[in-house]
Amino acid sequence: MVETRIAPRYRVTKAAKIEHGGDKIGCVIRDISATGAAIEISDLVRVPREFTLIIPEDRLKLRCRVVWRKEYRIGVAFD
Template sequence: MVESRIAPRYRVNKRATINHGGDKYPCTVRDISSTGAALELSDSAALLRNVKAFTLLIPEDRLKLSCRVVWQRDYRMGVTFV
């Protein structure tokens, strides 16, 4: 398999929050790069199945990132940073 990502990804286990329209949903960042991330969604965040964009808050790193959804399967989601 040929790796086609622009930036290397790093495995992490960081608590984060998806902010969409003022509603907040907990999630976990499973891997991250300078261009995107893979998220594991909580039960409540799984309601975001049709959402295409949101803000990701990672308090540990003091990050507030605008995201666009690239893929979603079950309780996992891949995003690119806008």
């Protein structure tokens, strides 16, 4: 299979939070690159199309938009 992504993704297991409208939802980042990430979450219904991803370990807050959804995972692109 040929890799077609702009930036290479790296497998990780990082605790993070999805923040939107004052609410914060816990999640786990499963892979990440300079342009996006795959995030595992238990309740996809509550995830808005656009949100801020908070990664406390790295002291990052990244604006994201959802580009795909699949069961308990979502793919996001960083804005």
